[in-house]
Amino acid sequence: MDRRELATFLRSRRERISPADVGLPAGPRRRTPGLRREEVAQLAYISTEYYARLEQARAPRPSREVLAGLARALRLSDVERAHLHHLAGVPPLPPTGPSREVRRSILDLLHRLPQAAATVMSASLEVLAWNDLAAALMEDFSALPRRDRNLVRRVFLGPHPPGHRLYGVSDADGFARMSARHLRAAAGRYPDDPEVAELVGELLAGSAEFTRLWESHDVSEAPALIKTFQHPLVGPVTVNCDVLDIADRDQQVVIYTATPGSRSEEALRLLSVIGTQRMDVTR
Structure with missing residues (x-):
């Protein structure tokens, strides 16, 4: 020391x-x-x-x-x-699980994208941070307990109304496949993390679909670059989906943008005004 x-x-x-x-x-x-x-x-x-x-x-x-x-x-x-x-004479330990700490510069970036919906995802697909437009488009994550912000748990175990899986997004089934493969890769990187092990166990016990995908041992799939959200207030919103890797934190920034001049761009503008004030109508 x-x-x-x-x-x-x-x-x-x-x-x-x-x-x-x-x-x-x-x-x-x-x-x-x-x-x-x-x-x-x-x-x-x-x-x-x-x-x-x-x-x-x-x-x-x-x-x-x-x-x-x-x-x-x-x-x-x-x-x-x-x-x-x-x-201090106490060498830092290597991480045993996915990092949940988002850099301040990344948090600032999210809020400098007023015309884009943006989130930060952990290696286990927990939503760690989001901007106002992402909350309006998807869900007010601040109103959820931490465990319910995990999108793997969400897509396989719900809750969601019939026919409205994962915010009614057009590639929900594809996302389910991708998320199972993503989680298997994360479990390989963090074999000693109890939260990852608990999440996998919960999904295996509660979802036959997840179990089938898990047993395939696949670990990669190309993400969808365009997807459509079925929003309860403004209708369908088609967005481009870009994913930026934060390699040192094993996190990803997911950015949704609409084509300039499109109806979906107008819908995002409306959502930026509406915000989350009436999102409880879908609960």
């Missing part, structure tokens, strides 16, 4: 973050640049005294849980997070 370098690194990261970056008021008497020590401690769920000792190079080696809290509180990048671990 390099206490002096760790102390300097923590202080430098703390001073670069403004209170507004983490949703805190600046206040009229703030003298220190960036966050106060007690604010970092609060965000990291550790005591102010212990954090102060870390910055004074007097603290014992922090645990992995403390380092995870500090990395979250200080909004560290992947490289900075690894550096923090090495300074």
